[in-house]
Amino acid sequence: MLAQAIRMTKEPGQNKQEFDIVPGERAIELQEHEILVETRQASICDADLRYASGMAWPNDLPPFDWPGHEGGGIVAEVGSKVRKVKPGDRVMLFGLDGCWATHFKSPERNIFLAPDGLSDTAAYLGEPVAVGMYGVFASGVQLGDDVAVAGLNFQGLIAVQGLKAKGARRVIAIDYSEKHLQMAKDLGADVVLNTTKTDAISEVRELTRGVGVDVSYHSCGYWNPRAEEYFNISLEVARDEGIVASVTDIMSPITANLHRAHHHALDVRFPAIMHHGPHFREQWVQRVLRPVVDGTVRIEPLVTAKFPLKEAAKGMDIFKNDEDQVKVLLTV
Incomplete structure (x- = not known):
């Protein structure tokens, strides 16, 4: 299938530091261990902003040509060897699998069920929420x-x-x-x-x-x-x-x-x-989200702007130039 997706790119011969953020199409062919997700929400990470700005990039990280590692949606299809989720499940992405798109595919290890009781906004922010919450748990x-x-x-x-x-x-x-x-x-x-x-x-x-x-x-x-x-x-x-x-x-x-x-x-x-192995995340993700499910930690007040996916470039520009922004969402 072809998904409508956002890409970070530079035209051949362009002599500039920043990447262009442009809409396009991305071909998706599902493999046996992969999950196809219909995106409902994505969001902008500080790392997206760093990469798009052309700042120095660590050599142990992949390029962000097809951005989107914060987001989630509804499982549309699963590969023949997937056992973790089924079509119709509400899921969260924990990996750089290009969720700035109408659909994305991801290996099973990068997908987690959204906990019951968690709002859609918080669920599809599951990855950055888990990062902050694990920091709280491990803070001592x-x-x-x-x-x-x-x-x-x-x-x-x-x-x-x-x-x-x-x-x-x-x-x-x-x-x-x-x-x-x-x-x-x-x-x-x-x-x-x-x-x-x-x-x-x-x-x-x-x-x-x-x-x-x-x-x-x-x-x-x-x-x-x-x-x-x-x-x-x-x-x-x-x-x-x-x-x-x-x-x-x-x-x-x-x-x-x-x-x-x-x-x-x-x-x-x-x-x-996020920088431990998949078994570590399996042990911790659901656990660190419990205080969000029960309302002890509130996520919705941290959302400071929302843009439709096609206006991702505008969302990035606002995030870059307005230091009062906290979390910018992209809705699909």
């Missing part, structure tokens, strides 16, 4: 902890909610956008700090009487030029023997104060549910 937060969240992107705003629900006594939200900070406050943050207006490190030290927070959660990377600044904020605000959990991908080398991490015995960890 204990009852009564002081925590800081440095970077209020989609995962950061999930963390504000999840860390508070996990037992944090005080959540300090750190960002550069007043809109993000207000969202964090509305979602349960106790203190908000704008790094364009104040010295967040000094403020956190004063709030904690010079001790620092028990856990700092870093969530600023991909295309964001503040990735280095916010990673170092996370290091500096953590107490001696505290935890730094960095959930976002920093896709270019940065300069980090590793003396701080070593000399003060910090536990620096990189929770990354």
